[in-house]
Amino acid sequence: MFAVTGAILFIIYHLILLYIGWNGWVWLRTLWSGRRSIRYVYILVLMLLAYSFFIGRWLDGNVIITLIGAYWLALFYFSLMVLPLANLTVFLSRFTRVPRAQAEKWMGWVAIGAVAVLFALGLFNAYIPVVRSYEITIPKKVEGKQELRIAMASDMHFGILSGSNHAKRLVENINALKPDLVLFPGDIMDDDIEPFLGKNIPQLLQQIEAPVYASLGNHDRMHGRLLEALESTGMEVLYDEAVVVDDRFTLIGRKDRRDRGRLELPQLAKQADPSKPVILLDHQPYDFDIAQQNGIDLLVAGHTHRGQIAPGFLFTGRMYENDWGYLQKGSLHTVVSSGYGFWGTPVRMGTRSEIVQIIVKFQS
Incomplete structure (x- = not known):
């Protein structure tokens, strides 16, 4: 039972990771089009982030990896909240005169801003007690x-x-x-x-x-x-x-x-x-x-x-x-x-x- 549940969670996690990673890459292409080296750096960084939490639990007590993994979990969660709305907005831009590449570029910045605001709110809720x-x-x-x-x-x-x-x-x-x-x-x-x-x-x-x-x-x-x-x-x-x-x-x-x-x-x-x-x-x-x-x-x-x-x-x-x-x-x-x-x-x-x-x- 636990093995089946673990396998399902493993698949779901990687499907969401693929979704977040694809969105990030679409936005990066609007900034650095034509540079293949960026693609490989991006994939490497994404993989390191994706497994940082698990590596941190394995390397019990490693401060840097633990911090990276902890902040990655927050980024993962907030991205999942924001990206569907960003995708919907880009889709609706088809019915306007705004070029798709321009819509993707600016919605990327808006999404980053929204994630930053949510992250700040999450830190406030965690560190400032009531x-x-x-x-x-x-x-x-x-x-x-x-x-x-x-x-x-x-x-x-x-x-x-x-x-x-x-x-x-x-x-x-x-x-x-x-x-x-x-x-x-x-x-x-x-x-x-x-x-x-x-x-x-x-x-x-x-x-x-x-x-x-x-x-x-x-x-x-x-x-x-x-x-x-x-x-x-x-x-x-x-x-x-x-x-x-x-x-x-x-x-x-x-x-x-x-x-x-x-x-x-x-x-x-x-x-x-x-x-x-x-x-x-x-x-x-x-x-x-x-x-x-x-x-x-x-x-x-x-x-x-x-x-x-x-x-x-x-x-x-x-x-x-x-x-x-x-x-x-x-x-x-x-x-x-x-x-x-x-x-x-x-x-x-x-x-x-x-x-x-x-x-x-x-x-x-």
Whole structure:
């Protein structure tokens, strides 16, 4: 099944590549007609771009190839958005007095401008976060303060693309919210720990002015080194563990769904006092029914990115009961973030980099 799906995607990718490449060549001929050497250079550059993302994943940690591959994915996506409209415009120019070569030349420039604008918008959506706030009530009594202010961020994917500046923005935005508690439900780094450490991300996260609790996600590999780096900052990583905070509520952090030996949620829930609020960090937003049946009051998750690039949200909306935002299911409150970072390419369309603020009110 996976082989068939892979083969289909391989064919589709190369058909789209052929379409983009043909359009590029038609436009280049209006600028440099008659130079055969340009054709060979163009084909070579196009092939290098086409496979740069895959080579970058293979050469794990190669900064230049990774960056080229990441930006190529954005160019590929935006070209697919713009070129059909450009082709339609050139076709309609047949019914005007504008020469076809002139129409192709100027529509090429317009297409490049449109791609540049979309690319800038995608970068803005990815690197400039927004704060989204939710207010919920948990009908359980706690001692002391009857309100809990939580800042939550998921899927930072810190590494080559989401680097130290993006980490600084995260810390500044979280501290500005003045939370009582910070939750990171997974994908703190992006597969490779070397850029994560090399860019001093742990030291930057140490500047958060509130207690930080985290669980790990499917991209948080090299668990031993990562756990050591995170815990050196004072962060508490809950790896299939439960902890009581201030004798007021219980936090449970699960291993990622793909990790071996992950405990079943009922086993973890037994460690919590059901008369007090129970908050669960689970990277992938599954098993809402099980969480509700086992006394979980608030579940925070990420993973979906809400598709990251439109129309990806159409697929994540079908895959997950809650792929983004707030959903209440009986006594269970769920909040799923579209993520603070990004994967593959540093652009977002139809989604936005976000930090989530959750104001929890308890029964007085």
